[in-house]
Amino acid sequence: MKIAVFSARPYDRQSLDAANVRDDARAAFEFLYFDAVLDAHTVALAQDCEAVCVFVNDRLDAAVLEALHAQGVRALLLRCAGFNNVDVAAAQRLGLFVARVPAYSPEAVAEHTLALVMTLNRQTHRAYNRVRDGNFMLDGLLGRTLHGKTVGIVGTGQIGLATARIFHGMGCTVLGHDPCPSTAFEAIGASVALEVLLARSDIVSLHCPLTPQTHHLIDTAALAAMKPGAMLVNTSRGGLVDTHAVINALKSRHLGHLAIDVYEQESGLFFQDRSGEIIDDEVFQRLMTFPNVLVTGHQGFFTAEALQEIAQITLRNLGHFAAGTPCPNAVPPPAG
Structure with missing residues (x-):
């Protein structure tokens, strides 16, 4: 065959x-x-x-x-x-x-989620470049201690559950939202309505499938409902997030950080070497101008x-x- x-x-x-x-x-x-x-x-x-x-x-x-x-x-x-x-x-x-x-390997995506959060929170990617240039100043690299923070997991299937276990082990309070609540999740976190999760979480991490019901789940209203300065992480599917709304939330300083391993229009970019070309996706290019945005090319599973x-x-x-x-x-x- x-x-x-x-x-x-x-x-x-x-x-x-x-x-x-x-x-x-x-x-x-x-x-x-x-x-x-x-x-x-x-x-x-x-x-x-x-x-x-x-x-x-x-x-x-x-x-x-x-x-x-x-x-x-x-x-x-x-x-x-x-x-x-x-x-x-x-x-x-x-x-x-x-x-x-x-x-x-749900743990693969869960661990990449942690890597994105830690990198963006502690600015290790920027520190790496600074030190290589001989700059050992700490200004602009201030992070926050994750222990004691609240992490919201949207989608508590196998990947969401693995992610929740990691953050729970780090001393975070874990909230979850899923139309089909996981009994395994209840052992480490509290299942709440999406509005409650958005309002209480310092970090919101998306781990749900892309369906007509979840398309642009994170839109202007959802972003407005998030805590000022919160971090949004998406390692699931790009279409869960309205990128234009996210850009506006970043510009207004309401959204504190964005870490994504997926992008709604990624099919023309990801898994390709575009380093010698002009990328004409203006939305993606705008995202890349923010110092508080971290993007990886769909490598969470890798x-x-x-x-x-x-x-x-x-x-x-x-x-x-x-x-x-x-x-x-x-x-x-x-x-x-």
């Missing part, structure tokens, strides 16, 4: 090839790797393939799905937990098998352990498709 792997970087190839080994040391499936993002312009690359393997910024709208189906593709394998980039209704109509990786787990679960999902057996990671999830 041939599988077209889109948005494939060297680390994707390495991890998938390592997982794609049968007991006799031969490859179980034939992977065709493409650096290109899957969209209407690149869909023809999947010709003669029975499945495609995609990542967060690949576009799988109805038109792309119909083109894939017409070429003989029958399975969509997502190397990620979110599936907001897939027209699930169109996939069902076409009878396509869709499976994701619902959880891979650990050796997570890549290995993503590859293994992806191959397991592919095995279910090949065998015609029920897949626990199907999208939408199987009944029951």
